[in-house]
Amino acid sequence: MHSAIHEIVNSTEKRVKELHKMKSNEVLPNSSAHDTARDTNTIINSILSKKQKGKAPIISEVKPASPSMKIRDIDPSEAKRIAMEMERAGAAAISVLTEPEFFDGTIDNLKSVRENVSIPVLRKDFIIDKVQFDEVKSDLILLIAGLLNEKLEEFILYARSKGFEPLVEVHNEEELLNALETSAKIIGINNRDLTTMIIDISTTEELIPLIKEHDRKSGTDHLIISESGVHTADDVRRMISAGADAILIGTSIVKNDDIYSKTKELVDALEPDTNDNEEEMI
Numbered sequence: 056m057h058s059a060i061h062e063i064v065n066s067t068e069k070r071v072k073e074l075h076k077m078k079s080n081e082v083l084p085n086s087s088a089h090d091t092a093r094d095t096n097t098i099i100n101s102i103l104s105k106k107q108k109g110k111a112p113i114i115s116e117v118k119p120a121s122p123s124m125k126i127r128d129i130d131p132s133e134a135k136r137i138a139m140e141m142e143r144a145g146a147a148a149i150s151v152l153t154e155p156e157f158f159d160g161t162i163d164n165l166k167s168v169r170e171n172v173s174i175p176v177l178r179k180d181f182i183i184d185k186v187q188f189d190e191v192k193s194d195l196i197l198l199i200a201g202l203l204n205e206k207l208e209e210f211i212l213y214a215r216s217k218g219f220e221p222l223v224e225v226h227n228e229e230e231l232l233n234a235l236e237t238s239a240k241i242i243g244i245n246n247r248d249l250t251t252m253i254i255d256i257s258t259t260e261e262l263i264p265l266i267k268e269h270d271r272k273s274g275t276d277h278l279i280i281s282e283s284g285v286h287t288a289d290d291v292r293r294m295i296s297a298g299a300d301a302i303l304i305g306t307s308i309v310k311n312d313d314i315y316s317k318t319k320e321l322v323d324a325l326e327p328d329t330n331d332n333e334e335e336m337i
């Protein structure tokens with residue numbers, strides 16, 4: 056594991072301790088599944104329906120920073136504005152970073168986004184303890200296979216019992232095989248190697264055939280999301296051609312001054328006239 060991930064996990068452990076204290080003081084309520092508006096099929100259909108309309112299913116991320124770079128200041132009112140622009144441009148879902156120390160994310164940003172958009176909302180954080188499920192509601196929640204290892208299925212079932220559908224993130228074959236042994240329905244392939252931080256979008260192309268083969272043999276049908284390092288309409292087309300059902304994009308949208316136009320450019324990537332005038336050149 057890269058030192059940055061160690062630091063993130065150490066900091067998350069401190070947050071978790073605080074949450075346990077809040078829970079024992081009854082400051083943190085025990086959340087239940089009842090107040091979750093959308094079920095799993097609704098979430099999956101909402102993402103898939105974009106493709107049926109000829110649009111690229113883009114999960115657009117409200118990302119203030121990464122461990123290596125500040126992108127932009129995002130408070131709850133800016134998170135709301137950005138997310139509404141993303142939805143208006145045709146995003147299939149919105150991802151919101153809630154990790155505070157390295158990504159400048161906040162729980163309040165997630166609340167603000169979820170109150171103001173009608174598409175599914177993904178919580179992006181480093182989930183290592185069940186108490187984190189009581190912090191805030193979301194439709195989807197990220198579970199990182201490389202962090203949870205043998206506890207992955209236990210966390211998937213717990214997430215569902217609390218009204219979240221897990222997006223299980225993998226980066227390599229070993230993590231993928233672990234994920235495929237669980238009841239995960241949504242698999243995210245992170246093109247970023249969390250041991251080196253190097254991004255290579257061919258990771259998606261290498262791992263999707265393994266999921267497809269598994270699905271063919273076992274009669275399952277995973278929703279596949281390609282994550283990280285996608286910047287252009289060409290990248291979007293490449294990931295969709297590889298078999299991705301949706302693509303999670305943060306930096307290239309959020310760093311753009313015009314959130315609506317950049318999201319729309321990526322959402323419209325499958326439309327014939329965005330194919331770089333290939334026909335005119337022939």
Ligand SMILES: O=C(O)c1ccccc1NCC(=O)[C@H](O)[C@H](O)COP(=O)(O)O
Pocket residue numbers: 059116118121122123179247249282283284285303304305306307
């Ligand atoms: O974004 C990072 O640099 C990062 C570093 C370490 C762990 C996770 C990280 N990112 C979290 C994400 O999953 C991305 O924000 C998401 O996939 C969007 O990626 P991008 O479009 O490349 O911003």
